[in-house]
């Protein structure tokens with residue numbers, strides 16, 4: 125089925141309302157890069173594409189803000205901003221093809237989340253089309269403009285289950301003057317984590333701190349556990365890093381750019397190479413990271429200063445031991461990517477029998493009911509639960 129691709133927010137809202145009136149189910153698609161992500165794709169009567177919405181609506185370089193339509197390519201947007209020495213401080217996977225709407229709807233992030241945060245820290249406003257045919261506008265073009273409930277936050281990470289974003293406003297950051305990456309290799313996981321702890325306790329504020337298991341490091345041509353620290357700033361600041369992070373290998377220029385692009389696209393590359401592959405995301409405290417990572421013998425990449433680890437399993441069988449371990453903890457655990465056949469009817473987001481997560485899902489269901497009472501929009505995309 126060919127997607128319908130309206131070229132204005134109002135047309136898109138009208139298309140949604142027509143579909144809702146006749147109770148047709150709808151699947152929303154940007155560039156279609158993340159079909160293996162989160163909840164299973166269920167058949168839909170209407171495929172609604174956002175690629176007709178590709179305009180820059182407002183760019184204020186002096187205010188460090190931009191408003192852009194949701195079907196705009198994320199990479200093209202960053203290229204445009206880089207010509208002005210600016211960036212959206214997000215480096216999500218599937219970067220070359222992803223759309224702005226797809227990145228925000230999935231709340232994808234990458235190594236830079238260590239310093240800058242995630243889409244929730246970057247989005248300052250948006251417009252979204254509702255199933256009743258209206259276009260809602262929330263937030264604006266200034267960083268502190270929210271009074272009342274910040275409804276835009278609801279859309280971030282909602283996988284298009286509530287409404288369709290038609291444009292997004294971002295706060296921008298200046299591109300760092302220069303960047304360098306400092307890489308350490310360790311035989312022992314706990315030594316690597318001890319180094320991380322020492323760096324975080326010190327004066328440095330790196331842009332990214334990633335820890336790779338030996339099989340993950342091997343994909344980048346390294347041995348053992350690898351700890352990579354990315355620094356950005358003035359030449360003077362980078363010299364300070366060089367002094368503080370002695371005995372590391374320094375990556376610069378093309379080598380450094382390639383290194384971080386490989387890390388950013390590690391999941392995308394893994395899924396291409398391993399058709400039965402599963403990626404599990406686990407959020408822990410920094411101190412619990414050791415307990416989690418000791419359970420893993422295969423590839424992992426840990427955003428080691430943010431507490432988010434991505435575990436790469438060759439098949440669904442590997443999920444059960446992680447689930448069992450996570451049940452006894454407070455780790456937030458989800459199957460981020462898996463083949464279609466593994467996602468139907470499976471538990472993709474760990475909900476513990478003890479209270480808290482159950483309550484939050486009950487509330488999420490009520491919110492879904494308010495936006496989409498007949499369950500027409502992107503059915504089951506939110507980890508099979510909404």
Ligand SMILES: Cc1cc2nc3c(=O)[nH]c(=O)nc-3n(C[C@H](O)[C@H](O)[C@H](O)COP(=O)(O)OP(=O)(O)OC[C@H]3O[C@@H](n4cnc5c(N)ncnc54)[C@H](O)[C@@H]3O)c2cc1C
Pocket residue numbers: 125126127151152153154155156157158159160161165166167168169171174194195223225226227229230283284285287288289290502505
């Ligand atoms: C050519 C083509 C034909 C298709 N044919 C069919 C078909 O016959 N039957 C069928 O059931 N499905 C069909 N689909 C839809 C497909 O099954 C998926 O639902 C769709 O491609 C979403 O994939 P994705 O997650 O990779 O999208 P991405 O673009 O990577 O988006 C990621 C997530 O973000 C959401 N999203 C993206 N942009 C926005 C936005 N602006 N606002 C809110 N949420 C957003 C998406 O819905 C998705 O959940 C087709 C898709 C394409 C491209």
